Amino acid sequence: MAISSPPTFKTSLLPYLFVMPQLIITFIFFLWPAAQALWSSLQTSDPFGFSSQFSGLLNFKILFADNYYLESFKTTFVFSGLVTGFGLVIALLLAALVNHVLRGKRFYQTLFLLPYAVAPAIAAIMWLFLFSPGPGIVSHWLASLGYNWNSAQNSQQALFLVVLASVWQQISYNFLFFYAALQSIPPSLMEAAALDGAGPIRRFFHIALPLITPVSFFLLVVNIIYAFFDTFPVIDAITQGGPVQATTTLIYKIYREGFTGLDLGSSAAQSVILMAMVILLTVVQFRFIDRKVRYQ
Secondary structure (H helix, E strand, C coil): CCCCCCCCCCCCCHHHHHHHHHHHHHHHHHHHHHHHHHHHCCEEECCCCCCEEECCCHHHHHHHCCHHHHHHHHHHHHHHHHHHHHHHHHHHHHHHHHHHCCCCHHHHHHHHHHHHHCCHHHHHHHHHHHCCCCCCHHHHHHHHCCCCCCCCCCHHHHHHHHHHHHHHHHHHHHHHHHHHHHHCCCHHHHHHHHHCCCCHHHHHHHHHHHHCHHHHHHHHHHHHHHHHHHCHHHHHHHCCCCCCCCCCCHHHHHHHHHHHCCCHHHHHHHHHHHHHHHHHHHHHHHHHHHHHCCCC
16 A cells, blocks of 8 residues: 655645634734734833833833732632632543543533523623622521621631632533543443552543543643633632722733723733733743643
C-alpha cells in the first residue's frame, strides 16, 4: 500500500491567506483594544472623552495610592481562589460519583449540565431571591435556626453569596470536562487495580486523578480567568460591589470607575494592570504547574 505524501502548498503566500481571517479578528478584537487601553492609561481625559492630555504614569501612581483599589486586589484573589477551588473540587466529586453509579447516569448528566444553560444574571437573581432577607426560602430557614441573614449588610455573607452563585454557574462546565476525562480512562486499568484489592477511593486517587491531570490543568486556567472576568454579571446583579466594597473585584472596579465615575484614564490603567496580572498568572501556571501534568 503506497504511503501518501504530506500536502504541500504551491506558493508561499497560500498558508498566510488561510490564517489571515483569524489574524484579522485577533487584531481587531484583541490587539487593537489592548493597545488603545494602554494608550488611554497614559492620558488624562475629560469625562466624555472629547479631550485628553498625556500624563505618563500619573494614573498608575494614583491607583496604587488608593486604599480602596489595593483592597480590591485582596478581594479579587480571595474571591478567585474560592470560586476556582470550590468549583473544581465539587465538579470533580460529582463527575466521579456519576461515573461510578450504574443506574440513572443520563438523569444525573442532564441534571448537572442544566446550570450551564442559565444566564449569569438570571442565576444571580435566583440565588439573591433564595437568600433575600424577607421572602427568601433559605434566609427564612436560617432565621428559624436563629441565624440572621442579610447579605446587604454583612460583608462575609455577601462574599459567600456571590461565590456560591459563581460556583453554581460554572460547575456544569467543569463537570462536563471531568466526566469526559474519567470516561476516557481504559476500564482495564480500573479492573486490574480492583483485582489487586484497591478500593474505589484508592483507584480514584492513584489511577484516575493522575490520568486526568491535563484536563485538570486546563480547567484550572479556565476557572481562574472565569473568576477574574466572567463573574462580573453575578456581582453586579447581587451586590453591586457592596456592602462597603466587600465584593468589589478588579473587573467590577474597572466598570465602576469607567462607566459610573467616567474616569476613563483610571479605568484604562486598571484594565492594563488586570491584563498584566492575568498574563503573569497564566505564564506562571504553564511554567511551573504544567511540569506536573502527565500528558499521555
